Amino acid sequence: MNTLYISDLDGTLLNDNAEISENDIRELNRLISNGLNFTAASARTHVTIIKILEKANIKLPVITMNGAAIYDLRKKKYTYAAILTDDAKKTLIDIIHSCIRAGFLYTIEDGILHTYYETAKTPAAKAFIEERERKYNKKFTQISSFEECIDKDIIYYSVADKPENLQKPYDILKEHTDLHVDFYHDIYTEGCMYLEISSAKASKKNALLKLKKDFGFHRVVSFGDNLNDLPMFEVSDECYTTANAKQIVKEKATGIIGSNTDGGVIDFLKSNTKFTVPH
Numbered sequence: 001m002n003t004l005y006i007s008d009l010d011g012t013l014l015n016d017n018a019e020i021s022e023n024d025i026r027e028l029n030r031l032i033s034n035g036l037n038f039t040a041a042s043a044r045t046h047v048t049i050i051k052i053l054e055k056a057n058i059k060l061p062v063i064t065m066n067g068a069a070i071y072d073l074r075k076k077k078y079t080y081a082a083i084l085t086d087d088a089k090k091t092l093i094d095i096i097h098s099c100i101r102a103g104f105l106y107t108i109e110d111g112i113l114h115t116y117y118e119t120a121k122t123p124a125a126k127a128f129i130e131e132r133e134r135k136y137n138k139k140f141t142q143i144s145s146f147e148e149c150i151d152k153d154i155i156y157y158s159v160a161d162k163p164e165n166l167q168k169p170y171d172i173l174k175e176h177t178d179l180h181v182d183f184y185h186d187i188y189t190e191g192c193m194y195l196e197i198s199s200a201k202a203s204k205k206n207a208l209l210k211l212k213k214d215f216g217f218h219r220v221v222s223f224g225d226n227l228n229d230l231p232m233f234e235v236s237d238e239c240y241t242t243a244n245a246k247q248i249v250k251e252k253a254t255g256i257i258g259s260n261t262d263g264g265v266i267d268f269l270k271s272n273t274k275f276t277v278p279h
Helices: 009-013 022-033 046-052 086-099 123-136 163-173 204-215 227-234 247-252 264-272
Strands: 003-007 037-040 062-064 069-072 077-081 104-109 112-117 154-161 179-185 193-199 219-224 238-242 255-257
Touching: 003 009, 003 204, 009 219, 009 264, 022 037, 022 264, 037 062, 046 062, 046 069, 046 123, 062 204, 069 204, 086 154, 086 163, 086 179, 123 154, 154 163, 163 179, 163 193, 179 227, 204 219, 204 227, 219 227, 227 238, 227 247, 238 247, 238 264, 255 264
Parallel strands: 003 037, 003 219, 219 238, 238 255
Antiparallel strands: 062 069, 069 077, 104 112, 104 154, 154 193, 179 193
16 A cells, blocks of 8 residues: 655654664665655744755655645755645734744745744844754745735744743634644754744645655655644554654654654664665
8 A cells, every 4th residue: 555654853853862773764764665654743844844854855844834845855946835824924024023923934935935024032043043054054034024025925034932931812813714733842952942933824734635646655654753743643543652752742643653862763674664665
């Protein structure tokens, strides 16, 4: 049966340094060459995914920004993007200006992803820019107000901060029918949470269903560790969490595999996949 295997990155396929080991890359490439249909679904943009998976021979498009867009690594272009409605854009920007301290707004302009920010005064925002520029050569554009983006194709907004600073905007935004909201713990920084907003049409669930349909897969096996992976689990025939996953995610899973630091996803694939092409 034609099965798609799809994995979250941070906390799942990647270790605690946000990397995949050389050995796991070799094993993944061997499995792909032998017929494994594999791709990734992440909150990350294609810019960082490309760098992280540059040695992996992934043939299928990847799901980016929690399902806000799908990016073809081989063709180097977006194949799908869920654009915010005019009403959703206005609501989002109004809430940002009323009760969010610092975050990043993403647009697609002529097929190119742009990342805008107004201020980077919070520790999380500063750290985000520093790491992305240093490790992935990502570009950021500072503007005086997100109102400058109101006529652009906005697809995503992401902010990291203490939970008490994000609870109010989360409570407001989750009630907006034109928006999809993810609110979950940052696995790298204790006491920090991510609030991520996209179109109501965007989620790992909807993006996964599109991939399944576009490529004619009959079954889906998914891997994750955090709350933003649960929508993907809903439409998977089997779903597995790493041993380090959040408890609520474990409760929704088919089973629990090895931790992200022990290469749990790759070990599962080696032990539980069979192909018509001999090893």
